[in-house]
Amino acid sequence: MSFELPKLTYEYTALEPNIDARTMEIHHSKHHQAYVTNLNNALTGTDAENLSIEEICKNISKYPMPVRNNGGGHFNHSFFWKIIGPNAGGSPSGKLLDAINADLGGMDKFKEEFAKAATTRFGSGWAWLCLKEGKLCVCSTPNQDNPLMDIAECKGTPVLGLDVWEHAYYLHYQNRRPDYITAFWNLVNWAEVEKLYAEAL
Ligand code: MN3
Secondary structure, eight states: OOOOOOOOSSOGGGGTTTSOHHHHHHIIIIIIHHHHHHHHHHHTTSGGGGSOHHHHHHTGGGSOHHHHHHHHHHHHHHHHHHHBOSSOOSOOOHHHHHHHHHHHSSHHHHHHHHHHHHHHSOSSEEEEEEEETTEEEEEEEETTOOTTSTTOSSOSEEEEEEEOSGGGTHHHHTTOHHHHHHHHTTTBOHHHHHHHHHHHO
């Protein structure tokens, strides 16, 4: 068994103007595909060949660097494509909104904290909203690391994530990472995030 590039449930053009079609096409068909190809190459003939990507991430310290970089890349991007989409944005509801209010001081404070984590991540990485010991928290990881990994500084179950590598935004936003982060809120598929939160609980 080998990992495959997941098909998107929307067109490359569907996220415009927040993320342009060319960025989506390169990001999905070139960058994500490369993580999948390199991960498969790194795992061929090893005991990890039949494990899920989540299981690999949770024990990432046991693997060589190519598995950490490409396995993280595959998990993170598969996750990202699911939590964004067309006709999205707005606000969460139900238990997730209750938890954002209780654990993070409400939506405005949460967005501020998340934007800060995404803006101040130096170089390449990801910003996350995670469930950790029953509570929501915001953090960021370098490169293609994620909070599932046993080596992560902030361990937890991710329910929302944002790719802040330049390849995710540079064609349209150039050096304006904060503008890309602001536009991200128009794309968040809260129904999916609420589902991930319920599963994480
Ligand atoms: Mn990326």
